[in-house]
Amino acid sequence: MPFFHNNDDxxxxxxxxRGDFFSRDxxxxxxxxxxxxxxxxxxxxxxxxxxxxxxxxxxxxxxVMLDSRTPWDILxxxxxxxxxxxxxxxxxx
Numbered sequence: 001m002p003f004f005h006n007n008d009d010x011x012x013x014x015x016x017x018r019g020d021f022f023s024r025d026x027x028x029x030x031x032x033x034x035x036x037x038x039x040x041x042x043x044x045x046x047x048x049x050x051x052x053x054x055x056x057x058x059x060x061x062x063x064v065m066l067d068s069r070t071p072w073d074i075l076x077x078x079x080x081x082x083x084x085x086x087x088x089x090x091x092x093x
Contacts, residue, residue, distance in 0.1 A: 006040045010067040019061030023047045025089060033086065034072060044089055 012035040021027040023043040035041045043051060050056055 003043060007035060007058055007067065009037065009085055010069060011036050013066045013068070013072060014066045015066075017062040017064065019063075021061050021063065022050075022059050032072075032078075037071065045091075046066050051079070 014033045014035075016024075016027050016029055016031050016033075018029045024033070025044045025046050027033070042048075
């Protein structure tokens with residue numbers, strides 16, 4: 001599982017194609033996530049806890065990640081389907 005990290009020089013866009021996305025809660029095939037420059041992120045708390053317990057020995061997922069040195073322009077169609085609570089998904093409950 002990925003460590004917490006900060007993409008200081010890149011915007012990180014991930015398209016989740018298929019599978020069980022171990023490092024993220026409530027992510028389903030066909031979804032995108034965007035982690036803008038400077039946004040610290042990593043596995044969600046539930047995934048972090050499962051990783052610490054070695055609960056999952058392998059993954060079955062396909063995702064495509066694109067890093068861009070130029071910030072992504074977010075168009076109105078994307079904003080219309082945004083899940084604004086996603087940014088809070090790293091907070092412990």
